[in-house]
Amino acid sequence: MPSGDRRAEGPERGHPSSVDGGPVSLCTVRVPLLEPQVEFRHNSVVKLNPEVGGAVAAAPASTGLASLSEGHTRSAIVQLLLEGPVTAGDIGERLGISAAGVRRHLDALIDAGDAQASAAEAWQHTGRGRPAKRYRITAAGRAKLAHSYDDLAAAAMRQLREIGGDEAVQTFARRRIDGILADVVNAPAAADVAETADRVASALTKAGYRTTTTPVAGPLSGVQICQHHCPVSHVAEEFPELCDAERQAFAEILGTHVQRLATIVNGDCACTTHVPLGPDKPAPVRPAARAESTTTQGVSR
Incomplete structure (x- = not known):
């Protein structure tokens, strides 16, 4: 048999033999769904897992953590509203977030009846432009913070x-x-x-x-x-x-x-x-230790 025919020399190294020692012709069965494939980049449709070779949906950002962060931010804003009328800019500076982000939370609180906005008083206006609105908590919002006791x-x-x-x-x-x-x-x-x-x-x-x-x-x-x-x-x-x-x-x-x-x-x-703070105001006397006063006979009165 011609030397170019490798099957005459026996099975190729690394290939299994038949039980009786005869040569075995191997073929590869290709299953498209199980075959690793090249990922189509930047299509925003399908994400392929290279380890498994399967297609998986692109994982969206975790909405759970986002919701948790939103809740913490809104709670922090409510706590600042408890301190009195305050502007969105002041809240943003104290919490380290943008004034636009603060206003979004404030709008939600206003829609829920938990906060309200009012125009700044003349003495509160500093600088140029329209005075910034001031926000405060409402009675309904405060009631939601009531103690359970x-x-x-x-x-x-x-x-x-x-x-x-x-x-x-x-x-x-x-x-x-x-x-x-x-x-x-x-x-x-x-x-x-x-x-x-x-x-x-x-x-x-x-x-x-x-x-x-x-x-x-x-x-x-x-x-x-x-x-x-x-x-x-x-x-x-x-x-x-x-x-x-x-x-x-x-x-x-x-x-x-x-x-x-x-x-x-x-x-x-x-x-x-x-x-x-004027000097002409009467000054009430605070009882010393609030002890009982007594008569000269020692009888409490």
């Missing part, structure tokens, strides 16, 4: 009033705010009122009130204590003694008359207390 707290207050009367409720309200402000030292002089107001705001913030102070110029110069969130607002709707006790405690600590200008309970965006 509101009903229990209100029920306990009702029982307290039933057992001890109005005086018991007033005593409880006063002791509560006294505990919150326990570390705030009375303003020793009129010059220290503004600094003491800052310390009051800090103590209230630690208790969940998100409080800031704002200087006020003009004939009624002073400082305003603004409680942008109230953790007991739903209970205070039924028991205003909680609000009254706060105002009394502020006046005694600051050593001057204070005036409540707005409250969350009445639908305002914050509980605002004006503290005058």
Whole structure:
């Protein structure tokens, strides 16, 4: 047989033989669906897996992570709205996102009734152009942040009033705010009122009130204590003694008359207390340790 016919020499190296030692002619069966294929690039239609050789759909971006990020961003915006009227630009700077992205979330909150926009006051306008809108949380939006123990707290207050009367409720309200402000030292002089107001705001913030102070110029110069969130607002709707006790405690600590200008309970965006800084304001005396006074005979009165 001619030497060019390799089958005469036996099976080719690496090829299997038949059982009886005779030569075997191999052929390759090609199955198109199982054969690795070259991927068509940039067609945005099919993605081929080179390891398996099959076609798989192009995986879209994970919508789960995107939704999670959206939720966190919106929650962060709501927390900033709790601090009072704020512009979309201010929110964007604090969160590190674009003003356009902030407005998209704000529009969604407005559509849901959780936020509202208002024109800036004249004194809030700086620079050129149209004043930026200011956004704040609504009563409906604040209600969604209500504590789950509101009903229990209100029920306990009702029982307290039933057992001890109005005086018991007033005593409880006063002791509560006294505990919150326990570390705030009375303003020793009129010059220290503004600094003491800052310390009051800090103590209230630690208790969940998100409080800031704002200087006020003009004939009624002073400082305003603004409680942008109230953790007991739903209970205070039924028991205003909680609000009254706060105002009394502020006046005694600051050593001057204070005036409540707005409250969350009445639908305002914050509980605002004006503290005058003029020297002609009367200074109420804060009871020392609130101890009982006694007569010369030693009988408490």
